[in-house]
Amino acid sequence: MNFDFDPETEEMRAMVVAFARRDLGGDGTYRTREEFRRRWQLAGKQGLVGTTVPAADGGSGLDAVAAAGLMEALGHGSPDTGFAFSVAAHLFAACMPIVEFGTGEQRQRWLPALASGERIAAHAITEPEAGSDALNLRTRAVRDGDAYVLDGDKCFTTNAPVADVFVVQAATAPGAGFFGLTTFLIEAGTPGLTVGPRYDKLGLRGSPTADVHLEGCRVPAANVLGAEGAGAGIFSSSMKWERTCLFAVYLGAMRRVLESTVTHVQEREQFGSPIGGFQAVGHRVVDMTLRLESARLVLYKAASGLAAGSDDEVAPALAKLAVSEAAVQLGLDAVQLRGALGILGGEAETLLRDALPSRIFSGTNEIQRNNVARALGLGGRRAPRRR
Structure with missing residues (x-):
């Protein structure tokens, strides 16, 4: 057992603390979407939003220990824990599912921009009637030719007000339990996808959060992440990253x-x-x-x-x-x-x-x-x- 980081990771951690103290101060309140994105792009230049994304996909290619080290440094340096939370949710709940389950085309399309800070991701799974009971989603996805049509409501979606792409869980086989969910990649602006007003929360105020509404939202079959019925497994994998590194x-x-x-x-x-x-x-x-x-x-x-x-x-x-x-x-x-x-x-x-x-x-x-x-x-x- 070694309880110390290697010198390279320690150097990165010191740089992150210095960056966060210099550029990520404040109380976590943002007047505009542009203000949030400016800070996000600064974090992107530090490599923080793509820490565990492989270098071939535009990220830093670090493992979970080094990534946790950098997230710890980010929390240490910045008083805005909400912003750090948004960075971690983007990386571990949204980017890592694409890393682990995405096709070559999906990885090429999404990951470089997500890892650089150019684009922001959100993971939408929680629903008004399905929080802890995550396998009992009411959001439905019905196959229609070369696409799926999604209908349903998501709540408490981190980064929703600023996201460019949504990782969305929906039921393609209602009642089938673990094998009834499917994961979709949906670009912001897709007809039928709308985002509600930003929540006013008790804590993590620097993390923009809102509801996501899907009504007749048509998503190409090519945007299915993994395979139909693999959604629960993808979610479980992302939670291992989130429950650890975030x-x-x-x-x-x-x-x-x-x-x-x-x-x-x-x-x-x-x-x-x-x-x-x-x-x-x-x-x-x-x-x-x-x-x-x-x-x-x-x-x-x-x-x-x-x-x-x-x-x-x-x-x-x-x-x-x-x-x-x-x-x-x-x-x-x-x-x-x-x-x-x-x-x-x-x-x-x-x-x-x-x-x-x-x-x-x-x-x-x-x-x-x-x-x-x-x-x-x-x-x-x-x-x-x-x-």
Whole structure:
């Protein structure tokens, strides 16, 4: 085991932190689509939006460990966790399915522009009546000659207001379960595809999110990703990337807030001495550090398995659980240690708001626990004991 990055990756991480501090500041509010795209293109020039896309397809060709390292650096350097979340969602939930399942023509058509920052991708699967129950989609895709006609509604779609291409999951065989879903690549502006107004969210405000409506949307059969009926497998694969590498953004954000919290308790004085010297405060900071370092180890273990080609779905689920729960608690602790200042605008309350959604997206934490329990052989009926 090696717990250190190689020198090249460390150099890239330092460059990402410096870039994020210089160019990605702000509170995550964007007045125009153009303003968001300007920042996106800057991230593209740094190679961040195409980190794991192969070099032959215009990306950097990095593995999951290095990619997680760069996402962690992005979260560490930028106070706008929402923007970092959008970058990671584009890369791991939308680009990687094209990398892993796209035809040569699809890869050539989409990946170079997506990896460079010229274009933005969104993955649309969640529906008003199908969140955790992802195999029970109501969006339908019906074959009509050399095309499919899609009808349905998607919600909570990250990057929808700014996306150039949508990776859309729809049911081609309703009721067929795992083999009933199919994945489509749909270009923005396709007749029948419309995007609703941008959400006003509790957290991750720098990540533009909206509903996607499909009504008689005609998609060429050549835009099917993988094969008909392969949608659930494609989604599962993308979630392994997302539950591992995307959550590295939160590791960086936690590190940034922990560092500022240490500075705060060293400088803030009460009763004639810095509050960091009080045992209750010191122990809370130690617990924050423990949560961060423990979650980090779990995540990089999952990233190492992903880089090695492992099919294990338990490690990504555990990484998602560990990081999201640690981020929420670290945010609460950071607010508490700042006292009244903690409930004003600043890093602590922002981390807490940004961390709360992490227990819901990419599969709720309850679903992750179900998945891990099932992998451990729990949850099924116990065989009757023989007398």
